[in-house]
Amino acid sequence: MLHPDPFEHLCAEVSAAPNSRARGLGVTLRWRSREASHVDSRLLPCPEAEALSPGLRGLLDVGSGGTLTHSFEAGELVPDWRSERLVTIPGGFFRRTHGRLQVEPRAGRFYPGSFLSGAPGLPPGPPTAFRVTSIAADGEMNVDFNHPLAGLALDLDFRVLDRAPGGEAPVDLGRAAVTNGPGMQARWRGQPTDFHSGDPFARGDPGPDADFYAVPRMVHHLDDTARGRIAHLYRSLLPDGADVLDLMSSWTSHLDERARLSRVAGLGMNAEELAANPMLTERVVQDLNAEPRLPWPDSRFDAALCTVSVEYLVRPLEVFREVRRVLRPGGRFVITFSNRWFPPKAIALWAQLHEFERMGLVLEFFLGAGGFGALKTWSLRGLPRPPEDQYAGSLPTSDPVYAIWGDAV
Numbered sequence: 001m002l003h004p005d006p007f008e009h010l011c012a013e014v015s016a017a018p019n020s021r022a023r024g025l026g027v028t029l030r031w032r033s034r035e036a037s038h039v040d041s042r043l044l045p046c047p048e049a050e051a052l053s054p055g056l057r058g059l060l061d062v063g064s065g066g067t068l069t070h071s072f073e074a075g076e077l078v079p080d081w082r083s084e085r086l087v088t089i090p091g092g093f094f095r096r097t098h099g100r101l102q103v104e105p106r107a108g109r110f111y112p113g114s115f116l117s118g119a120p121g122l123p124p125g126p127p128t129a130f131r132v133t134s135i136a137a138d139g140e141m142n143v144d145f146n147h148p149l150a151g152l153a154l155d156l157d158f159r160v161l162d163r164a165p166g167g168e169a170p171v172d173l174g175r176a177a178v179t180n181g182p183g184m185q186a187r188w189r190g191q192p193t194d195f196h197s198g199d200p201f202a203r204g205d206p207g208p209d210a211d212f213y214a215v216p217r218m219v220h221h222l223d224d225t226a227r228g229r230i231a232h233l234y235r236s237l238l239p240d241g242a243d244v245l246d247l248m249s250s251w252t253s254h255l256d257e258r259a260r261l262s263r264v265a266g267l268g269m270n271a272e273e274l275a276a277n278p279m280l281t282e283r284v285v286q287d288l289n290a291e292p293r294l295p296w297p298d299s300r301f302d303a304a305l306c307t308v309s310v311e312y313l314v315r316p317l318e319v320f321r322e323v324r325r326v327l328r329p330g331g332r333f334v335i336t337f338s339n340r341w342f343p344p345k346a347i348a349l350w351a352q353l354h355e356f357e358r359m360g361l362v363l364e365f366f367l368g369a370g371g372f373g374a375l376k377t378w379s380l381r382g383l384p385r386p387p388e389d390q391y392a393g394s395l396p397t398s399d400p401v402y403a404i405w406g407d408a409v
Contacts, residue, residue: 003037003376004232004233004236004237005028005157006028006039006041006229006233006378007026007028007159008159024044024161024162025044025047025059025161025173026041026042026159026161027043027044027157027176028040028159029154029177030154030157031152033186034186034187034189034190035363035367036185036186036375036377037375037376038378040181041378041380041381042176042380042382043381043382044169044170044173045170047169047171047173048169051170051172052173053172053173056174059160062158062160064160065159065160065161066159067157067160068158069157072153072155073153075151076154077149078147078150080151081150082146084123085123085144085145086133086144086146087122087143087144088140088141089116089119089120089142089143090119091136091140091141093118093119093120094116094141095114095115095117103115103352104198106135106193106195106198107132107135107194109131109193109194109353110130110148110184111129111131114127115130116130122145130143131143131144133189144188147178147183148184148186152183156173156177181355181356181379183356184354185356185357185359185360185363185377186360192364192367192368193364199348200348201314201315202347202348203344204343204344204345204346204348205344205345208290209269209287209290209312212344212345216270216273217250217270218251221338223386223391223399224386224389225383225384225386225399226398226401227254230307230336230403231254232256233334233336233378234255235256237303238261241261242301243265243301243302244264244301244303244305245264245267245303245304246265246266246280246305246307247288247304247305247309248288248310248312249266249274250273250274252277253266253277253305255305263282264279264280264281264282265283265301266280266282266283266284267286268283269287270285288313288315288319289313293322294325298325298326299326299329301326301327301328302331302332303333303334304331304332304333305334306334306335307336308337308338310362311347311350312345312347317368320368320369321370324369324372324408330408331408332405332408333408334403335404335405336402337362338402349361358402359402359404362404363404371408372409373406373409374406375404376405378402378404378405379402381397382398384397385397385398385399386398
């Protein structure tokens with residue numbers, strides 16, 4: 001299935017509600033890596049005509065709700081991959097100490113340019129983020145300073161939600177679409193990223209999860225806009241009449257109430273929360289960190305969901321293999337998350353990663369577990385935060401939404 005258009009539904013909302021705050025230009029970046037296809041979307045203010053590059057002047061003729069697609073060859077939107085930006089750094093120049101924080105380099109991971117301050121052979125200019133590509137036994141590292149999308153053909157879709165001005169528009173729409181993350185979710189040249197060295201699944205609170213979740217928490221963990229985008233995504237990805245497993249469920253399943261589903265089985269940590277969930281037709285209390293084996297037979301479900309919870313799994317590969325077991329052939333497993341979590345119970349690795357690297361981590365779970373194909377990632381950033389939200393005064397944009405899914409093969 002193609003990636004859902006994150007802005008199609010918003011166009012209808014803007015037309016129906018003239019005072020909607022979701023105004024501007026939806027910019028969607030589409031690209032492929034060796035292991036998956038990717039869609040990264042942002043809502044940006046509409047720029048002035050003179051700020052548009054020649055290839056995007058067609059936007060001046062696109063009315064509200066319309067789209068313009070522009071394809072970029074490798075090296076056209078971001079600088080092409082250059083071998084001189086792949087640098088060998090002698091051992092001992094990676095700064096491991098940052099205040100009280102100790103950081104070890106890992107192959108495939110990204111780090112700020114300041115971590116190599118003073119190292120010989122660095123590219124000219126101010127320090128930029130880099131990716132470690134390999135580490136020798138003596139500590140010598142190969143690091144890549146190229147943009148993570150360098151060398152790839154890229155497609156940009158522009159959807160006009162509304163031409164009304166609002167906010168500071170970027171000088172270059174294309175560059176804005178590829179900054180601060182896109183590309184970081186893919187492996188480097190198909191090589192697995194090292195997410196497993198050290199103690200990545202340690203947690204601040206190592207105590208029993210059953211104790212932590214004993215008290216029900218009937219609260220939303222994301223703002224209304226983000227929850228609505230997740231519900232819309234699930235509706236577009238789940239077939240009508242599907243039997244669905246809601247993994248690590250709670251008092252809400254983040255499903256669109258209009259979705260025509262057959263059954264929804266919820267597995268979670270708190271019986272009271274599950275009992276309050278009106279979408280569930282079956283409820284199971286189980287700690288997947290203590291027992292990852294799922295209590296259902298093979299090929300039981302058409303789809304499985306895990307919403308804002310994958311960061312709490314300490315045995316993710318076992319859980320992913322179990323999900324594959326209970327899915328029918330072609331069944332879809334969808335993971336969604338944002339940038340908010342319970343720090344005591346999230347794995348230590350989660351907080352160490354850039355938000356886009358977290359999508360790469362979940363991709364590695366799919367690839368490591370095996371049995372899944374047609375892998376896709378999807379991100380949506382920049383939507384306005386609801387004015388009634390408790391953080392509206394300090395955070396102008398909605399919680400970002402990140403999704404990864406694959407189909408059972």
